[in-house]
Amino acid sequence: MAKPEGPSWHKFNELVQLKALLAPMVGLSHVALRDALRPYFPEDTPTLWTTEMLNSRRIPGQRLGETPETLKSQQDINLYPQILCNEERYIQDSIPKLEEWGAKAIDINMGCPVKKALKHNYGVSLMGDIKYASQVVSCVKKYATVPVSVKLRAGLQSDKGFLLEFCHALKEGGADWLILHPRLAEQKRKGSADWSQIRLLQESIDIPIIGNGDIQEAQDITRMLEETGCQAAMLGRALTAKPWIITQYAYESGHQLNEYQEAIINKDPSAHAVLYGEFVKSYIEACFRYYDFKDALKRIRFFLKVGHVWLNFGHSFSKKLFKLETLQEYKEAIDQFMSNSSLKMSARTNLRY
Known part of the structure; x- marks a missing residue:
């Protein structure tokens, strides 16, 4: 269907000029990952930067910017927090706080399938009641001055x-x-x-649609946009291993790159394992910069667990680093491991989940 112009479209096009975004991921989409990823995104092209999943019941009693999930850097602009919510008494206090903290848009989670979210009627459980889910959106809109989106799954049934x-x-x-x-x-x-469902929404709903799922290479972004007609693609766990996917897509779609990014584009794929090692080091540095010792180690180890599957011998790499505790130890171990010229990064893996 032809897409009309309206407030949602104008604001979306203003905020999302690079049609590839970081997905909200628990334990991953935090200040350290945003810092490590930022060099791979074109500098002068606006995009939204997601957070970890936040709980509307907790936000009113928190000092945003001080909790591990809401820490931010000076470079953190266009923040896009994702929230679990379903009760007005918490929503009315949470939304203004998030906007004051720096939110330029807010996403409601209706896709999380974990038991903890389902227990409180959050996440994908909201997809069990159409009227109730719509009322939750209306409630958030009542208190928001920024755009409100919903991230959802195909549902509870194949329908x-x-x-x-x-x-x-x-x-x-x-x-x-x-x-x-x-x-x-x-x-x-x-x-x-099932990308055909993204296309179905794109053809049937007259607001912007973002697709998410199974993007592991730069060409996957282009293919999703072309096959579904969606307005942007959202990348998840592949960005914990191959951040240059964003740089490659930006180059292929005509965005201006800086000198560092051009050097990435010109690297032979055989050098990507070393590039992964450098990315891991930058992520670890950011974790120690923003988090206390215990929290930094927790986030580093989860990041390694998720991302190492794209590296051949990645299990050995991750196992070796799991034992370490200081930044210097990490740097030395990564440099030593990456000196093996036979290391390669996989284009795709079925082990990512």
């Missing part, structure tokens, strides 16, 4: 008719755009994402 009805209700509730990860709740991170 495209239900998905469309649900998404139309979100739009009527005030959602400015939608993000679809087209897997069922029961699939969690397994199986293949």
Whole structure:
């Protein structure tokens, strides 16, 4: 269908000029990862920077900018927090605080399938009641002055008719755009994402649609945009291993790169393992810069667990680093490991989940 122009479209196009975004990921989409990723994004092209999933019940009693999930750097602009929410008494206090903290848009999580979220009727459990989910969106819009989006899954059942009805209700509730990860709740991170469902939303809902799922290479971004017609693609765990995906896509889509980014583009793929090592070092440095010792180690080890699967001999790499505790130890171990010229990064892996 032809997409109309309107407030949602104007604001989306203002905030998202690079059609590739970091996905909100628990334990990953925090200040250290944003810092480590930023050199791979074109400098003068606006994008939204997501956070970890935040709980609206906790936000009113927190000092944002001091909790581990809400720490931010001076370079953190266009912040895009994702929240779990379903009760007005918490929403009315959370949204103004998030905007004061720096939120330029707010995303409501209706896709998290973990038991802890389901227990409180958060996440994908909201997809069980269309009217209730729409009311949650309306409630957030009531207190927000910035755009409000919803990130959702294919649902609780394989029913495209239900998905469309649900998404139309979100739009009527005030959602400015939608993000679809087209897997069922029961699939969690397994199986293949059904991109045809992204196209279905794009053709049926007159607000911007962001696609999410199974992007592991730069060409996947282009392919998703072309096959589905969606307005942007959202990348998750692959960015913990191959941040140059963003740089490559930016180059291929005509964005201006700086000297460092041009050097990345010109690297032979055989050098990507070394580039991964440098990225890991920058991430570890950021963790120690922002977090206390215990929290830094927790985030470093989870990051390694997620990202090492794209590196051949990645298990050995991750196992070796898991034993370390200081920045100097990490740097020396990474340099030593990456001196092996036979190391390669995989284009794709089925082990990412």
